[in-house]
């Protein structure tokens with residue numbers, strides 16, 4: 001099988017792994033997973049909804065399954081322990097594998113189990129949402145949420161391979177598809193910061209092809225997924241553990257995570273929260289004259305084109321939101337840091353000096 005993309009991480013002993021982007025029937029994917037794990041034990045962590053939809057295609061042995069209930073609040077320490085116990089009960093050794101099948105919730109949680117079980121066991125990622133196609137299945141961030149702190153426990157741990165099958169999108173509901181476009185838009189707004197040539201074509205591509213993309217045109221979708229992943233990989237291969245450049249991938253996330261946290265992970269999808277965070281960053285950057293009105297309008301038009309009107313309804317306690325942002329992993333000694341736009345398709349990391357001005361935008 002020829003990979004669609006080969007990821008090579010220089011900092012990680014030149015570790016490399018293939019990403020396969022495919023449009024074949026899902027049952028072919030099942031055969032590939034069998035082939036990859038032949039002769040070994042495996043634990044399959046799968047989203048409940050995905051299991052219900054695709055159990056006939058996969059035909060897994062029930063014993064090797066951990067079926068995870070759906071929802072962000074399942075990405076917790078209790079489920080982490082249950083999955084580890086399941087791995088122990090199956091007798092998984094370091095030579096065996098964990099397969100994560102689902103959206104980012106399953107991928108992050110099963111990935112963290114793989115990173116920590118016996119100090120590391122093979123992880124195969126099978127993303128099934130648009131968001132996990134373009135973002136969470138690649139790059140090696142794994143982890144779980146604490147009740148009041150998103151992604152507070154985790155590890156950087158790369159998968160051994162990633163199978164992206166576009167057919168999964170056909171059963172994804174509209175809200176979850178749009179949520180994935182939240183992260184796609186993020187790539188458009190950070191594109192020039194990800195690469196050395198500083199070019200930026202994604203904003204135009206998303207704008208010109210919006211109708212066909214939103215109509216699930218598979219060829220365009222495949223192209224889009226490749227563009228997003230190549231941008232992510234170009235960042236992650238230079239900075240695997242977020243010492244510097246990788247922070248640009250957090251555009252929209254400081255406020256987005258605060259919103260998810262203040263609403264107990266129930267009100268917003270991750271992509272929606274990230275879009276709210278990006279809108280706040282654009283509002284603040286405009287106020288601080290970091291960007292001009294023309295770029296601001298272009299960004300807001302694109303956000304609206306992809307179905308995000310004002311998803312954030314401004315009803316939360318502002319001081320509490322600021323407090324959560326100060327405890328974000330990216331905060332620096334109690335100072336909020338945010339990734340802010342500074343020109344077209346470009347962002348910079350900024351420490352927020354004037355919290356009052358930021359508050360005015362919330």
Ligand SMILES: NC(=O)c1ccc[n+]([C@@H]2O[C@H](COP(=O)([O-])OP(=O)(O)OC[C@H]3O[C@@H](n4cnc5c(N)ncnc54)[C@H](O)[C@@H]3O)[C@@H](O)[C@H]2O)c1
Nearest residue numbers: 047049070103104105128129131132136141168171172270
């Ligand atoms: N590790 C990373 O680098 C990274 C990056 C971005 C986001 N994330 C994390 O990813 C998570 C969000 O991921 P998500 O948006 O995929 O959400 P999700 O995993 O909660 O999935 C969303 C919903 O879609 C359903 N679903 C999944 N695949 C389906 C399919 N093919 N058909 C029908 N329904 C399907 C799920 O059951 C779930 O109800 C968050 O926890 C976020 O923090 C991680």
